Amino acid sequence: MQWGKIKSILIAILFLVDAFLVGVLVVKWASEEQREQEMFKNLQIVLANNNITIQNIDLPKEAMMPQLIVDQSRTDELKVAHKLLGEDAVQINSDNSLSFESDLGEVSWNDSGEISAVITPENYKKPDESSIENQASSLLESMGINQSGLEINVNGFTAVASFKTAGYEVFNRNLKIKFSDDNISINGRWTFSEPYATRNNLYSTYNPIDSIIWFAGQKKVNEIYDITAGLLLINGAGSQMQLSPVWRIETDNGDFYVDPVKNEIV
């Protein structure tokens, strides 16, 4: 049997198949690029009609984001309060919130998962600006907050801690830790439970251009700097909170969060 010839024929066939597949991918990529450029041009025309300019930004592709729910965990909130205030913390009666106080300060979690705390740890001394990140990290660890992917950004004597869910930033979920002369204040919104989805409502695809065009019609800005896909924590029924997909549009008039499902500014 002439194996040499058979192999040559097979090589030729496989080469043609591979070349065809590469061609398919290149054509697809090129047409997508062209479509995106055309859409960007059309978008600029629509924006120009609304007297809005857009910087030369890389428009994100369609984002596939899940509709998630996260339950408020009162037990974890209670644990954080006790870790901040010590074993002697006593509950202060107040409507719908978990509020505690001790010699070290006060901690209150409201029914939206927002913490408001002012504490003065024993022998507290305002740290150096250069050590704020380490101090914030230690404080968060002592509070039992050590999620994987925890990010800490520092600005002066304030550290902001956050983490992503399902690969997306949750724009309004963060803890601002401010180190003052006499105390440490902690404010912000946090979640502890694992987010979940129901089978009926797992994920959807959202197009940034649709949202920008709708947003342009609202005539709230003159210039758009950037657009980012992410999630926003919104109060839901009972103790549930929804992680709602949004586009964050950064503009000359501040940041706007556009709900791509409802077409409204959140």
Place this chain on the structure above:
Amino acid sequence: MQKRNRLKNLILFILFVAMVPLTALAWLSYLDTSSVPEDSIFALLYQRVTYGVSGFEIKTGNNPAAMPTRIAIKNEGITNGAQYHEASVSVLYEAMYQTIGKALAKQGEFQSTDLADLKQSLKLDGIYFGYEGSLPISLLSNWMGQTSKDEIATDIIWLDENGTLYIHTMNGFKKKSTGIKKWDIDLSKLPMNECIFAADDDMFQKIRPDTLIFENDIVQAEKYSASIPDFLDAQNGTSLTNLLSAFSYDLDVNRYEENQGQTMVFVEDYSTIHISKDGTVIFNAYANEGGIDVSSDPEYANELTVQMDLAITLVREVQNSMGDTSQAMLYAITQNDEEKVFTFIQCIGGVPVKTETPFAQLVIQNNKLMEARFQLKSFNQTGIQTPVIPTRQAAAASNNELFRLMLVYTEDEQMNFTAQCVYRF
């Protein structure tokens, strides 16, 4: 010659190996992921690869549709607990539900008992859960991570230190032995206040013995005003879209007006939705084809926990469509051979709201949701505190040992809701 042969083998191998990812990429690049069935292996693989294993979970079946409104634990003769305060009760529930769940799931028949027996038992140490409605034990235990087939409905659970479990049914009190006599619960950090059971004090003999009486009682509560969501307001189309999508309706289905424009009727092939300006929303399927499937898997569709999951998910979607953050709570399940009716009430901060018609009633027939009625309203804080009669006074004034005390929001003519302490069977 041999060298040439090796080269050919290598090229063949490379071309073949390259073909596999190229085929996959070419196929995937033309695939519209949004059209892939959500339960398919590809969708699950995509979700896992895209979002990561720890991004989120898919959860069904164990969503509690009702929480106790009163929880107490008696330890070495001292009772601590919380009632009608959602935040505190929620923490106590988390700390104790596993013990109660195990007790509910223990094998054994409930035997009838009387009030005097419960009264004696309440003098022992134990754990107490009080619900507003009477709910089947199978559901309660499922929400507590356990399995029970017992369909008896109860509104209280009392597990004493001898391992005897007491419940309160429509036919009186019942008990069974569970053998669960010890529990390891750290009480030191729980948000509780000292209280007693009415059974503990001779002064409170004319009220149901499981009534909780607190030293530091709720003496005033926020007054709420109510507003009706107007889904028919043209400026408010977004809420309407979400409301309709809760029933798998599109915004562009056929519609017509009724009631001189007070009601809009949306029509699908075998079902309708009536949305009225007074907050009434009625979904009605008039043929089996128009019903909403309880589950895509017929094997599970007849299970109460799965039906419950559909009901609570729908109720919460309807609430979310109007931005209502109140807690919807399962109050009762009535059933006959043909249908099950799930009734829900609303709670504000852990205090039930009393209304003339239930907040929601859902009817399931033949494993399909055939009817759903909602009386929607959302509550707004007024900043006004109104006094509430302390439970100690109300309990002392009672004259019927079969009634317990309940805190409830009641409506006045101006649609304002104020908290009141009332007697209830």
